[in-house]
Amino acid sequence: MLTDQERREIAEAIAAAEARTSGEIYCVLAAQSSEYRETPLAWAAGAALLAPALLLLFGVEISAPPAITGWTVGQLGAAVETAARAALVGAILLQALLFTAVGLIVAWTPLNLWLTLPGLKRQRVRQRAQELFFAKGVHETAGRTGVLVYVSLAEHRVELVADDAVDAVVEQGAWDAVVADLVKELRLGRPAQGLIAAAARCGDILARHFPPGPQNPNELSDAVVELR
Template sequence: MSPKDREAIEAAVREAEARTRGEIYCVVAQAASDYREVVLAWAAGVALLAPALLLAGGVQISAPDLTGGWTAAQVGDVASRAARAALTGAILLQAALFLVTALVVALPPVRRALTPKALKRHRVREKAQEQFLSRNLRATRERTGVLIFVAVDERMAEIVADEGIASAVGPEVWTRAMAALVEGLKRGEPAAGFAAAVGLCGDVLAEHFPLRADNPDELPDSLVELPRG
């Protein structure tokens, strides 16, 4: 976010809160999670393919012909060595596949592409809830705090409303604000998306908690930017 973007978002929050007793708080994170388990999952999954690759490559375990004068002990010894060699090859191939896959999937663009969308959505929701609690949005006088949270890498957003406003409206009322926010992210204009979402959230708050004389500003209006964890 540029200084101009931050100023635009802060101005949008001030303008929205000038119409309501509600409080709007904006947080942007570069990513909601590092998704380390995705790297391990893909590496382990690919490594499990090693036995199938060996079979596809024609690797076989064979025992000597019993009609050729071999003793049972010799046959057992040769078969045991062949089995150990095949098992060792499989283990080494699995280790190589695990390492190479882990190194490739660890690259941020690859990891993001291979992370299931459902997991991204879950982590974004978790991070938004975490920020809602840690930023004291539950401490407003009328429980009217609304958090607008964006995870840039995931290009996902979440709106969390405190019980004062959440009990007065259904979750569907935030749909337009979410859509405006996500559209701004997709266009590469997060500040415009934030400003539009803030205005729409302000409309909802103003309808149910209109401005009155006693209206302290309980939360900062400035955008909070979280460093990459």
């Protein structure tokens, strides 16, 4: 997802930002945050439910044979039952066909992402960022001053998760501006440039509240993590 040169530049930007603060910046670049397996199922089920309406739309009718003179009531009832059964079987087959076809088509990754509800994508990206915040130990810095910058390329979404000490003094609006600018770079196909700028801005924000101490150890790796 990144070239070696871009990886070095991002790591250098993070190191330079952290030199001005006791805070820690950790960047993760993911290809995609979820497979969204429920999306093909939802669209397939919706298409299948439309099958009876499609039959009516195209003029499919249930009727008994036109010549019923001399038929008994039992014969007429059997004919109607046969016609109704045939129509029901046809509807079921059409539903199965629509479910399978739509499910396979929507399962194609670009279409799957496009048809997934924005709210679900936002929730999955946020959930993945929070999971990585703890899995990568960003919450374990001495001063609780870690900040995770999580980028999900397929969704063009960014989540910034700050530890308790940072969250207590930095307003959400400051992070929102960092996220918005990074998303712009993603849409332009420039994730590396976006991360470099985001690291510098995070360093500016952290430096105002958490100046570097006498030792200022580097508690988290400066290398960007790539999740394919």
